[in-house]
Amino acid sequence: MSAMPERAFAAPHAGDILLSVRGLKMHFPVYEGALFRKVIGHVKAVDGVDFDIRRGETLGLVGESGCGKTTTGRCILQLERPSAGEILFNGKNLAELDRDAMRAMRSRIQVIFQDPYSSLNPRMTVGDIIGEPMKVHGTEPDRAKRDRRVRELLHTVGLNPRFADRYPHEMSGGQRQRVGIARALSLQPEFIVCDEAISALDVSIQAQIINLLEDLRDQFNLTYLFIAHDLSVVRHLCHRVAVMYLGKVVELAECDELFDNPMHPYTRALLNAVPIPDPEVEANRPHQVIQGEVPSPINPPSGCVFHPRCTLAVDGCKMSIPGLRELRPGHWVACTEV
Amino acid sequence: MATLLEVENLQTQFLTSAGIVKAVDGISYDVEEGETVAIVGESGCGKSVGALSIMRLIPWPPGRIIGGAVHFQGKDLVKLSDAEMRHVRGRQIGMVFQEPMTSLNPVLTIGLQLTETMRHHLGVTQEDADKRAVDLLGMVGISDPARRLKQYPHHLSGGMRQRVMIALALSCEPKLIIADEPTTALDVTIQAQILELMKGLTRRLGVALIVITHNLGVVARYADRVNVMYAGKIIERGRAHDIYHRPSHPYTLALLKSVPRMDQPRKAKLDPVQGQPPDLTRLDAGCAFRPRCAYRAERCEREFPSLDTVAPGHVAACFETARVTRLEKVAS
Ligand SMILES: Nc1ncnc2c1ncn2[C@@H]1O[C@H](COP(=O)(O)OP(=O)(O)OP(=O)(O)O)[C@@H](O)[C@H]1O
Ligand SMILES: Nc1ncnc2c1ncn2[C@@H]1O[C@H](COP(=O)(O)OP(=O)(O)OP(=O)(O)O)[C@@H](O)[C@H]1O
Ligand SMILES: [Mg+2]
Ligand SMILES: [Mg+2]
Numbered sequence: 001m002s003a004m005p006e007r008a009f010a011a012p013h014a015g016d017i018l019l020s021v022r023g024l025k026m027h028f029p030v031y032e033g034a035l036f037r038k039v040i041g042h043v044k045a046v047d048g049v050d051f052d053i054r055r056g057e058t059l060g061l062v063g064e065s066g067c068g069k070t071t072t073g074r075c076i077l078q079l080e081r082p083s084a085g086e087i088l089f090n091g092k093n094l095a096e097l098d099r100d101a102m103r104a105m106r107s108r109i110q111v112i113f114q115d116p117y118s119s120l121n122p123r124m125t126v127g128d129i130i131g132e133p134m135k136v137h138g139t140e141p142d143r144a145k146r147d148r149r150v151r152e153l154l155h156t157v158g159l160n161p162r163f164a165d166r167y168p169h170e171m172s173g174g175q176r177q178r179v180g181i182a183r184a185l186s187l188q189p190e191f192i193v194c195d196e197a198i199s200a201l202d203v204s205i206q207a208q209i210i211n212l213l214e215d216l217r218d219q220f221n222l223t224y225l226f227i228a229h230d231l232s233v234v235r236h237l238c239h240r241v242a243v244m245y246l247g248k249v250v251e252l253a254e255c256d257e258l259f260d261n262p263m264h265p266y267t268r269a270l271l272n273a274v275p276i277p278d279p280e281v282e283a284n285r286p287h288q289v290i291q292g293e294v295p296s297p298i299n300p301p302s303g304c305v306f307h308p309r310c311t312l313a314v315d316g317c318k319m320s321i322p323g324l325r326e327l328r329p330g331h332w333v334a335c336t337e338v
Numbered sequence: 339m340a341t342l343l344e345v346e347n348l349q350t351q352f353l354t355s356a357g358i359v360k361a362v363d364g365i366s367y368d369v370e371e372g373e374t375v376a377i378v379g380e381s382g383c384g385k386s387v388g389a390l391s392i393m394r395l396i397p398w399p400p401g402r403i404i405g406g407a408v409h410f411q412g413k414d415l416v417k418l419s420d421a422e423m424r425h426v427r428g429r430q431i432g433m434v435f436q437e438p439m440t441s442l443n444p445v446l447t448i449g450l451q452l453t454e455t456m457r458h459h460l461g462v463t464q465e466d467a468d469k470r471a472v473d474l475l476g477m478v479g480i481s482d483p484a485r486r487l488k489q490y491p492h493h494l495s496g497g498m499r500q501r502v503m504i505a506l507a508l509s510c511e512p513k514l515i516i517a518d519e520p521t522t523a524l525d526v527t528i529q530a531q532i533l534e535l536m537k538g539l540t541r542r543l544g545v546a547l548i549v550i551t552h553n554l555g556v557v558a559r560y561a562d563r564v565n566v567m568y569a570g571k572i573i574e575r576g577r578a579h580d581i582y583h584r585p586s587h588p589y590t591l592a593l594l595k596s597v598p599r600m601d602q603p604r605k606a607k608l609d610p611v612q613g614q615p616p617d618l619t620r621l622d623a624g625c626a627f628r629p630r631c632a633y634r635a636e637r638c639e640r641e642f643p644s645l646d647t648v649a650p651g652h653v654a655a656c657f658e659t660a661r662v663t664r665l666e667k668v669a670s
Contacts, residue, residue: 064525172614202381203552207596207610214607229526232555236598236608256603273530275555276601277594279578282559289534290527293495 018055018223019076019191023048024085026071030298043297045071047247049085050324053191058217058224060238060255062231062270064294067244069227073193076225077111078102089191107137107187112180114196119180120168127164130154130182137187153182156219158212174205181212188220195227210237231274235259240330243267246297246305249324253331263333265310266290304335312337339370342513342546343392348406348416350384350391353399357619361387363570364406366645369514374540374547376557376578379567380593380615385550388567389516393433394423411513429459432507432545434500434536436519441503442491448475448502449487452509459510474505479535497528504536508543515540518550533560554597558582566590569616569626572645576652586654586663588633625656633658 027042046068053059061069074080076087078094087094089105097105113119120129130150134140140149151161157178168176177197184192194213198206210233216222228234234241235255242252243264251264262268269290276282292309295301301308307317314337324332350362362384369375377385390396392408394415408415415426427433435441443451452474453467462470468487475483478501491499500520507515517536521529537560540547551557557564557578564581566574566589574587585591592611598604613630625631625638637657645653648663656662 064527174614202615203554204380204593204596204611204615207598207608210598211608211610231526232598232600235600236604259600260603269527271600273526274600275530275533275553275559276599277554277558277582277597278599278601279558279582281601282555287530287534287559289530291531293497293528294525 016055017052018057018090019053019225020088021049021051021072021076022086022088023050024072024075024087025049025083026068026075026080027083041298044247044300045297046075046082047300049244049247049249051242051249051252053223053225054239055190055223056217056221057240058226058238060234060241061225061227061244062229062234062241063244064229064270066294066297068247068297069244070195072244073111073195073225073227077109077193078106103137107133107139108189109191109193110184110187110189111193111195112177112184112197114199120176122168124167125164126154126166126168126171126179129168129179130164130186133183133186139187149186150182153185156185156216157182158208172205173201174208177201177205177209178212181209181216185216185220189222191223191225193225193227196229197226198233199228199230206233213237231259231271243270246294246300248305248334249332250306250334251332252324253328257328257331261328261331263327263331263338264306264335265312265338266306269309339373341368342371342373342410343369343548344407344409345388345392346407346409348388348391348408349404350387350396350401351404352401354619359618360570360621361401361618362391363621365565365567365570365572366406367565367572367575369546369548371513372540372544372546373562374537374549374560376561376564377548377550377567378552378554378557378564378593380552382615382618383567384570384618385567386518389433389518389548389550392516393427393431394418394420395427425459428455428512429510430512430514432510432512432515434503434507434515434517434520436522442499442506444491447488447490448494452487452502452506455506456509470509471505474509475502477508477539478502478505479531480505497524497532500524500528500532501535504532504539508539508545511543512545514546514548516548516550519552520549521556522551522553529556536560554594566593569621570618571626571642571655573627573656574654575645576649580649580652584649584652584663586648586652586659587627587656588631588658588662589627590654591662592630592632633661 024046025048026046027044029039030041031037032040075082127150130153131146134146140146150164154161154163159178198209226238238255241255241258242249245266251267262271272288290309303318303320304322307313322334322336324334327333346366347364348362349364352359352361365388379385391403403416449471452471456462456467471487472483475486480486480501521532561578564578565572568589574590585594595609596611616626624640625642628634628638635658643655643657645655648654648659
């Protein structure tokens with residue numbers, strides 16, 4: 001293995017950690033019965049997740065539908081109360097903050113959603129949508145100043161300030177996503193959870209928004225948790241990547257290291273499944289299709305949750321749950337067979 | 339190889355309050371027996387309407403095929419009666435849609451949907467149809483097929499429903515399958531399973547495939563030939579290799595350059611297609627791509643370029659193709 005290729009942008013300093021997720025679990029109860037509701041089990045949406053995000057870093061969170069990416073993001077945003085574990089922001093445990101401190105903290109952590117159609121109030125003008133957080137948080141109570149700031153934000157995300165008077169339905173998907181981004185920026189956050197922020201957009205518009213997210217990151221020294229299922233975009237935008245499977249992180253590494261040297265059998269299968277837009281590459285690439293489907297998170301398999309679909313599985317994998325091991329510097333893998 | 343399907347100057351329009359939407363504006367292409375042909379292009383460019391027009395599934399009002407022909411096995415599908423067309427659908431041309439829930443009947447078991455189709459089109463007995471249904475589900479990789487036949491669509495996962503759709507599309511041994519975004523709603527490992535399955539089966543059974551997708555990776559992996567659409571027209575066509583390595587239309591070029599690649603380290607910032615997709619109610623006589631085009635010339639304002647040959651089996655609709663290919667050579 002040669003030295004890691006140099007990236008076109010610098011990776012943030014390893015020591016300066018902005019956000020830590022420690023032993024995070026989010027188990028949703030599953031009920032049965034209409035009148036006397038009885039808990040019959042739990043969806044283990046997130047089941048023991050640890051990672052750090054450095055200041056200025058973009059951490060990619062990937063994995064297939066239902067593996068717990070959004071739930072992890074919602075726990076960070078304090079939209080869910082975790083069943084176990086903690087979220088540390090600037091070293092402070094978010095669960096232990098009092099109301100005022102929490103309010104202040106909320107403005108520093110923002111989110112950009114996948115669906116620009118449903119996340120914007122259709123009856124509000126674009127200007128009011130972007131200005132609302134400043135009003136609610138009282139950071140810009142003066143209407144005139146707030147309007148000026150809204151126009152500034154529109155300009156920042158590449159929209160004509162005249163859009164302030166329009167309604168979301170009068171805009172294209174890409175334009176609406178820019179509005180969502182402007183709104184997220186309105187409180188000058190340090191940290192943004194981007195949950196499938198470009199997935200709903202057309203290919204020709206995706207690249208525009210990817211570039212915008214990148215420019216804003218550089219301009220405002222933002223830190224992103226970038227949740228996405230498009231691995232090509234993740235490789236382009238992220239410094240490090242965590243791969244989730246059934247509520248657990250199974251691999252975590254620097255971006256190029258993960259894509260050039262995937263170690264966990266699930267990561268390998270996932271990367272192999274992504275078709276590359278180049279017929280020559282595709283013609284010379286082995287296609288090993290992973291068998292079966294993702295099992296239910298209500299009754300996850302014993303031991304390593306990936307073992308029923310794994311080609312490397314041995315008897316031991318059914319029994320013990322593998323923890324993350326650092327197999328190369330900064331490259332963590334939860335598998336005993338690699 | 340013999341030509342199986344030939345679409346000739348097909349035009350489909352929708353009457354809306356905003357005006358006439360020229361969703362498909364005179365497209366022509368063909369499909370050879372056993373071949374996989376891809377249709378790509380951004381959202382709203384007319385890919386689905388083009389496919390639905392072949393199947394004569396355009397709802398009137400507001401939509402209508404206003405011109406052109408679809409030659410298939412010696413007939414012009416545009417001219418067939420509704421009854422004749424029903425025989426073509428399902429029997430001779432199968433369809434697989436993005437969202438199988440909209441095309442599977444939620445209140446009928448999987449088994450009934452499969453056997454009904456076969457009894458109707460093939461005139462086989464219930465017993466034979468049952469046997470074939472079990473075989474078909476096995477063929478598309480569904481385990482325990484006998485039990486699955488008694489289940490309803492909502493009992494199945496998205497990937498499994500898509501397998502059922504493929505079984506249904508194959509059930510009457512069609513010569514052609516039209517798959518509209520067959521894997522867009524699925525996870526990537528399931529997408530790979532479904533696409534490998536479709537590739538394997540179409541090759542083995544000699545079925546031709548029209549695959550509609552916006553995923554340039556899927557096209558690169560599976561298509562023999564590619565049609566690139568923009569604003570209701572085909573603007574470039576060629577063998578997949580030529581389209582990817584020698585794009586001759588500025589839109590194709592811009593599209594290919596705008597997507598990041600998972601197999602290569604990041605090199606620089608992305609180079610997006612500038613501007614917004616066009617409004618199909620406001621097209622004029624000029625080239626629809628010109629507001630976003632880096633190679634725009636004066637002539638593009640007035641005239642729409644025809645699809646002209648740039649190399650054997652490779653056509654593009656641009657006055658500036660020579661400039662596009664030359665500059666690309668210099669750049670790479
Ligand atoms: N409020 C809830 N109650 C019960 N189960 C839930 C709840 N929210 C999420 N889940 C379940 O938790 C699991 C993880 O869901 P989550 O939305 O985090 O996945 P995801 O990785 O974001 O998937 P996708 O890629 O589809 O967005 C899923 O099985 C989901 O059905
Ligand atoms: N029932 C309808 N009424 C009015 N306009 C329609 C109707 N169906 C489609 N259109 C219009 O026809 C054009 C082509 O639509 P089509 O569904 O073929 O796009 P597409 O290329 O399949 O896009 P996508 O990738 O989003 O599926 C669009 O501009 C669309 O708005
Ligand atoms: Mg999600
Ligand atoms: Mg479509």
